[in-house]
Amino acid sequence: MAPKVLVSDKLSETAVQIFRDRGIDVTFDPSIGKDKEKLAQIIGDYDGLAIRSATKVTAKLLDNAPRLKVVGRAGIGVDNVDIPAASKKGVIVMNTPFGNSVTTAEHAIALMMAVARQIPEANASTHAGKWEKSRFMGSEVTAKTLGVIGAGNIGAIVCDRALGLRMKVIAYDPFLSEERATKLGVTKVELDELLARADFITLHVPLTDKTRNILSAEAIAKTRPGVRIINCARGGLVDETALAAALKSGHVAGAGFDVFEVEPATDSPLFGLPNVVVTPHLGASTTEAQENVALQVAEQMSDYLLTGAVQNALNMPSVTAEEAAVMAPWVKLAAHLGSFAGQLTEDPIRAVNILYDGAVAEMNLDALNCAVIAGIMKASNPDVNMVSAPVVARERGVKISTTTQGKSGVFDAYIKLTVVTEDRERSIAGTVFSDGKPRFIQIKGITIDAEVGQHMLYTTNEDVPGIIGTLGQTMGENGVNIANFTLGRSSRGAEAIALLYLDAQPPADVLAKLKATGLFRQVRPLEFDMA
Template identity: 65%
Template sequence: MPKVLVSDKLSPTAVQIFKDNGVEVDYLPDLGKDKEKLLEVIGQYDGLAIRSATKVTEKVLAAATNLKVIGRAGIGVDNVDIPAATKKGIIVMNTPFGNSITTAEHAISMMLSLARQIPEADASTRAGKWEKNRFMGVEVTSKVLGIVGCGNIGAIVADRAQGLRMKVIAFDPFLTPERALEIGVEKVELDDLLARADFITLHTPLTEQTRNVISAEAIAKAKKGVRIINCARGGLIDEAALGEALKSGQVAGAALDVFLEEPASANLLFDLPNVIATPHLGASTSEAQENVALQVAEQISAYLMSGEITNALNFPSISAEEAPRLTPFIKLAEVLGSFAGQMTETSIQTIKIEFEGNVAAMNTKPMVAAALHGVLKPLLEEVNMVSAPQVAKDRGVGVEVVTREQQGAYENYIRLTIGTERQERAIAGTVFASGKPRVIQVKNINMEAELTPSMLYVTNEDKPGHIGRLGTLLGTLGINIANFNLGRAEVGSDAIALVSIDGTLNEKQLAEITALPGVKQAKALKF
């Protein structure tokens, strides 16, 4: 039974979800704040469920000898060392959609509060003033709302704004025309959005491309008197430039839930009367907090119990429906990679992975990761399925993936080709009805072999007597043959033997096999 640690506060319902799914769970909600105690116990657990209090550092991960998955109840994972987790093969998940509605509603609330100056009017009224004429607002009906970043949250904001009879335009490089039509927004470029929008709301991640997307230059291009809302990430707005624009009247008002530095105990914008500020409340509703807790419990349980991967930040997602179908092909891809990796003795320059037939229509990303893991594992002991794609990229290995319809006799076919500075070597395989992976081609020579834990690979000249000599020598060496698989290019040309053996071969024994007449190469393989 897998065991999970909950080291931050999660709802009792989330804890029960683990139990209902057959996962043992320790609920220690204050443990995340105790770094030393966490280091002491983390090695016992297969899964870790956290919020923001637990800091999963490289040191913690080093002590987490059994950890397979970390689940963050929420979207931000700044408290998890994802590169270190990836290096150790630990899946890192978050729950990006559990607080989508809550965040979208907060953005709409901020927009309406900004339009009608509600916070300042409230403070004035409580102070005993009755400044009815001072707080002249604007309607949102028929106004243009510009959304920067129209993903899940942006789409919900668009829907709510349309209910307020606003015209919605959106800038998002990843928004397709079909999706824009579906959600009823007009897709525009950023300059067009700036020129037309009466209100601008930000719903994009903070990346190098989006940092200061609302810059001094962008503000200068905006419609005079625009109102800006940010419930996404601090750093999307140049705060100094916004301050100057608020003072000049270029920007009529700003409503901000996030800031460049948080907690924002002081900020140059706080003294301006046309600014509404809240302390990062986007996800702060009881419903949202419950939703993300339940989601993270479901996700961790699904991964530990069935291999389903959802909302992983360092590995392709695998749905519950895909997992049973993908598992044998992931295994096939890994053993093909391992075969090729063990046969490769010089620097790898390229890896080409071809999927043909029904398997080409499946989710190939996990299979690619498995193949790369298999290739790199013999060369780099610490690599794993999670880290393999990044390791290959870091080392400058070109990875090409090809998918196509069935062309040969096999309904499912995976072919892996390794390119080195000296040559290319290809190996292909399939999965039979039994679910076991089979090799069906090595170096363009057709053969069929089940890959077993210990094997002998031999290339030789196709001449009479070779099989007898090889079998006799293995008997003399005390090596029992479990299975003998053969293939050849053509009569008298190159031939291959893949021999399943009991036990292992040492270097001296391999040297004796290599010395047999006609043998070009002999290599021990482990799977």
């Protein structure tokens, strides 16, 4: 059955057609995003939800969406999506961070020029029939210092455009390396230095607890007199009341704002000030940008629903379509290893250690880690998936560590999982054979070669004669067919294990008969998801 996607906000017809062309059953209803009740009534029928900013994806809405796998936001901001709630539900949240980057950067430059030359005020005056040439004395940007707060994707484009205007550019960004700064042609500085040196300041960072009011009253007081401040990023980065006071006092010469702490902004301390240029969140509002982000989100959602490729997800490691194809058997193996450990571990898990050996160590380990953790957590919570499992693990205080190493044994690659509880460690290793099928190759340090099946039986015992016969006879007498039988032991007369691949899981009374023989320390039925 084809995946079903609901487009609940305005998206271009070309983007909607992408879903259709890819074989996805798409419903285009751009008005429903504003109708919370109706959206909640129908969302349960869909695997994907494509939105802009009107649709609010809340925890309550997600409770009504048992089938939902992915939410795609055409644009950068995801303030209208409850990402923690989506993660707990196992729903991937994607955005399109690059589709409107140029447009937003250009708007920042446009606001800077408009503020520097007082264009809106001069325009209004001239339309009014006045000719106030001497009133609107502007300021050149050439040779001035632009301070860029946040040199990520959009900030980097602003830096490039400013350098083209022959400005001196300094940047504050904790994640900006000296090498990257050199490549951009900017000087990396600390925030206080930027405030003290910049003639113009432009912000290009997300709104987080660390960046909220990054330009506070205290920070604004540190700026050089006559500075001009531009914000096309997020409302809340600048203390609007403090900025208004600084504009009125003349310490700040002008400001250009496209975003506000409360939107839609019908009132702000900045409104009505003659040295302020304001626009209604137009950073991404160009025909090209709107088309780009719509096309991107349609392609991304289609790729995920059809091939498992993950791009620009905010709560899941990205996996390209090429990676997804190559990694598919390894992801399945990782899930099986986690499932084995999870089904056998009854005590609270304190730590999970994952070793990647050989070729698999070069793959997307974040995605493989998610598969391992999901396998473990499914034993106690069947609704967990690769998105929600890391959240569940963190909530339970499970420490996850990853180690990689070059090829060290007879296999070109393998994964070894060790689960640590208060009293013990349990380990299992596996590989993928040339036929693409996962195999268990080691349990508790005992070498084996076991094909993975949906129904399996795991036993441990002392290495004594009669184990094979007892298992075979008991299964046979009760009509349980053995598809594959694997044995292993640590040494002669020491601990031994058996792993049986069965056509059906034996009933409880059959397991009881095995335990009653006194030959087995453990008799554990196991189930694996082979889908």
